[in-house]
Amino acid sequence: MNTMLSRISKITVSLFLLASLSAHAQSGNDALYQSLGGKTGISTFVNSFITIVLEDARINKAFKDTDTERLASLLTEQFCELSGGPCKYSGRDMYEAHKDMQVTNAHFNALAEDLQIAMEKHDVPSSVQNKLIARLAPMQRPIVTK
Numbered sequence: 001m002n003t004m005l006s007r008i009s010k011i012t013v014s015l016f017l018l019a020s021l022s023a024h025a026q027s028g029n030d031a032l033y034q035s036l037g038g039k040t041g042i043s044t045f046v047n048s049f050i051t052i053v054l055e056d057a058r059i060n061k062a063f064k065d066t067d068t069e070r071l072a073s074l075l076t077e078q079f080c081e082l083s084g085g086p087c088k089y090s091g092r093d094m095y096e097a098h099k100d101m102q103v104t105n106a107h108f109n110a111l112a113e114d115l116q117i118a119m120e121k122h123d124v125p126s127s128v129q130n131k132l133i134a135r136l137a138p139m140q141r142p143i144v145t146k
Contacts, residue, residue, distance in 0.1 A: 032135075033085035035128040042083070043076045049118035050075075058110040062101055082135045095142035103144050112136070 036042050050072050054060050063071075080087030091097060112133060119129045 030084040030086075032128065032131050033080065033083040036079070036083055036124060036132065037122075039076065039080050039085060039087065041122070041124075042079045042085075043072070045118045045122045045124060046072050046075045046079065048121050049115050052114045052118055053111065056110060056114055059107050059114075062103075062107070079132065083132060093142070094139045098143045099145065102146055104146050105140075105144055108140050108144050 033042075037044070050068050054063060054068070074089070074091040077087045078089045078091065081089045115136075116129055116133070119132075120126075
């Protein structure tokens with residue numbers, strides 16, 4: 001009987017350790033998401049980002065007919081998912097969403113600058129900004145068409 005209790009005890013301890021390691025690993029996967037302030041923090045700087053973009057003469061013409069509330073919601077989902085958060089992006093893929101917009105590298109870079117300005121406005125540390133920008137950078141290829 002003691003052998004049986006000893007085995008059960010070892011199994012219980014092992015399961016506890018595995019659960020703890022799994023929880024720790026999962027929390028590490030969303031470290032960027034947490035550093036951005038979770039969904040609330042992301043939504044806050046996305047709203048500022050939209051305002052900055054609409055005031056940016058370099059790119060604001062491309063957004064004149066845009067449903068900015070929907071755009072803010074999609075960007076929040078996208079940034080949340082890319083940063084390891086629980087959200088799922090529900091918009092179109094980047095190529096389909098931008099194929100007729102004739103986006104240049106200058107436009108893409110202006111948008112990235114505006115995003116950094118919005119994050120700075122909300123005290124997102126530069127190291128955290130850089131991590132998000134690094135995850136967004138691969139989108140340049142399907143977005144930029146000229």
